[in-house]
Amino acid sequence: MKILLIEDEPELQKSIEQYLEMEGNIVEISPDFHHAQEKISIYDYDCILIDITLPNGSGLDLLKEIKLKKSKAGIIIISAKHSLDDKVNGLDLGADDYLPKPFHLSELNSRIKALIRRKSFDGNLEISINEIKILPNERRVLIHNQDIILTSKEYDLLLYFISNKNRVVSKSALAEHLWGDNSDRLDNFDFIYNHVKNLRKKLLEKKCEDYLQTIYGIGYNFKTQE
Template sequence: MKILLIEDEPELQKSIKQYFEMEGNVVELASNYTKAQQKIALYDYDCILVDITLPGGSGLDLINEVKNQKSKAGIIIISAKNALDDKIKGLDLGADDYLPKPFHLSELNSRIKALIRRKSFDGNLEIILNEIRISPLERTVFIHDELVLLTSKEYDLLLYFIANKNRVVSKSALAEHLWGDDADRLDNFDFIYNHVKNLRKKLVEKKCEDYLHTIYGIGYNFKIQR
């Protein structure tokens, strides 16, 4: 999962980033309104965590920008500004949830996972696609009820492919999803081929249908015909 954290408190920023990266996520940071604007305009995210009070502007205006761009990102407001008017305005603008500070990171984690399930997988605790069964809470994958051992990147790739099934996904989109800002500094995307090849091999070895199709010169399509 790729998360954008828009927060200007250094200690909270650090603790959220460390916690969610240990969970296997990519976390990008924006400490002020202008930096957040730039990231929202340039990159796609699964979830955006936004404070209301920011140097240079309001998080509420950022929510409005995200919605105007037709982004599919889930939005959770995290703010010590617990006024009812701000909460209502944020939700009316299109935020999906509101968590007042201080909060436990485990609760934030649960809310993010619930939000992603609602947006991408119809709210199901398990993701089931034909012979594939995924438990996001445990980050486990089963093929025909047999456990498949995937690396963290392979798991994230599979989840991303399923969320975007029957769509052509470019190599650059995959790189950005898995590595965030660091993808801009890569000379090429050869490593994507290796991760996809390893993922495909592990799935097929468990008698999974080969859903992954290479679109030469562009990327991949996780094609489901039934």
């Protein structure tokens, strides 16, 4: 999962980043309003965490810009402000959740997972596509009810394909989703091919249908009819 954290407190930044990365996510940081503006104008995210009070601007104004962009990202406001007006304004502007500081990192993580389930998988704790079953809370995948061992990147790749099933996904979108900002420094997308190849091989070894179609020169399509 690719997450943007818009937060200006360095210690809180670090603790959230480390915790969410240990949970297998890619976390990018924006410490102020203008940096966050640039990020949301260029990149796509699964979830955006926004503090209301930021250097050079308001998180609520960023929320408006995200909604104007028609982003599909889930949005959680994390703020030390406790007024009812801030919460109501944030939710009215399109935020999906509001978590006041201070909070436990485990609660933030649970809310992110629940939000992604609601937005991408109708809130299901279990995602089933024909013979494929995914248990997101456990980062576990079963094929024909048998466990399949995937690397962290292979798991993220499979989940991304399934959340975008029957749609063509470009190699650049996959690179950005799996590597975040670091994808800009890559010379080519050979690593995407290798991860897809390894994922497909593991799925086929478990007698899974070959849903992955290569769209030459563009990317891939996880083609399935449930």
